[in-house]
Amino acid sequence: MRGDGDGDALLEPLVDPSPSTGQERKEDDMGSLLHEVKMSPWEKYWYHGRVPWKVVLHVLLMLCGTLQIMLYDNQNSAYVRASYRNWLEESIFTVNDTLLAVAHVRDAYFSIKELSVATYDYHYASPSVVQPMLMSVIQYQNKTILPRREFNITPTSLGPFDDLHTSAAALSFLHSIVSIDFAFPLRDIDYGPFYFDCFDWTVRLTLAMHENSHLR
Numbered sequence: 031m032r033g034d035g036d037g038d039a040l041l042e043p044l045v046d047p048s049p050s051t052g053q054e055r056k057e058d059d060m061g062s063l064l065h066e067v068k069m070s071p072w073e074k075y076w077y078h079g080r081v082p083w084k085v086v087l088h089v090l091l092m093l094c095g096t097l098q099i100m101l102y103d104n105q106n107s108a109y110v111r112a113s114y115r116n117w118l119e120e121s122i123f124t125v126n127d128t129l130l131a132v133a134h135v136r137d138a139y140f141s142i143k144e145l146s147v148a149t150y151d152y153h154y155a156s157p158s159v160v161q162p163m164l165m166s167v168i169q170y171q172n173k174t175i176l177p178r179r180e181f182n183i184t185p186t187s188l189g190p191f192d193d194l195h196t197s198a199a200a201l202s203f204l205h206s207i208v209s210i211d212f213a214f215p216l217r218d219i220d221y222g223p224f225y226f227d228c229f230d231w232t233v234r235l236t237l238a239m240h241e242n243s244h245l246r
Contacts, residue, residue: 105222109229122237122245125200131245132191132210135235139163139214140185151217161215165189168208175208183212207245209238 075082122128140160142150153161162182167190169176181189194200212235220227237245 101224105224106220106227109220109222109227120246121240123243125197125204128204128237128245129191129194129200131237132188135212136163136183136185136188139183142216149219153215153217163212163214166211166213168210169206170208171206204245207237207239209236210245211236 069077072082074080122131140163143152155161162184165181165183167179167181169179179190181187183189190203191200194203212233214233216231216233218229218231220229240246
């Protein structure tokens with residue numbers, strides 16, 4: 031009886047306390063993959079002998095972007111600064127000076143192509159008609175600011191100023207002004223040292239009442 035019991039014990043499978051070979055291989059692969067992920071591009075280069083193309087491409091992109099910015103700044107910044115200097119700010123104190131300033135803005139726009147040394151050109155409403163200048167007027171009445179009114183200014187029209195036939199009418203109109211805005215498009219070409227560049231400007235001028243004493 032005891033001998034049979036010992037024989038049954040010998041038939042029981044032995045439990046291997048060590049992990050299986052497949053489990054070891056999986057853990058080794060995971061460790062190797064984690065090691066490669068944590069490696070820097072230069073470590074991968076020295077370890078595998080492969081050129082770090084991603085780092086090289088990023089450096090080239092940075093160099094190209096920097097060169098493009100420097101090239102644009104060298105050619106276009108001077109042109110842009112000069113264009114902004116063409117429109118200087120000044121104050122207007124009298125009715126006659128205000129009427130002359132409004133007429134001057136209109137005349138300057140419609141003659142800028144023929145008189146300016148710059149290469150300005152217009153947008154055209156039709157092949158022979160220059161796009162009108164847009165004038166926006168904001169007024170107040172009885173301490174209430176009225177809705178904005180817009181007018182198309184042509185070589186023969188000054189919008190609301192066409193109806194100011196007397197000094198009293200002009201004075202009354204200007205006393206109610208909050209602001210007068212002008213907007214007109216212009217094209218221009220910059221013949222730079224590296225390339226030609228086309229600009230499409232939208233020029234905006236504002237005559238705003240300041241301290242209820244002068245327009246600027």
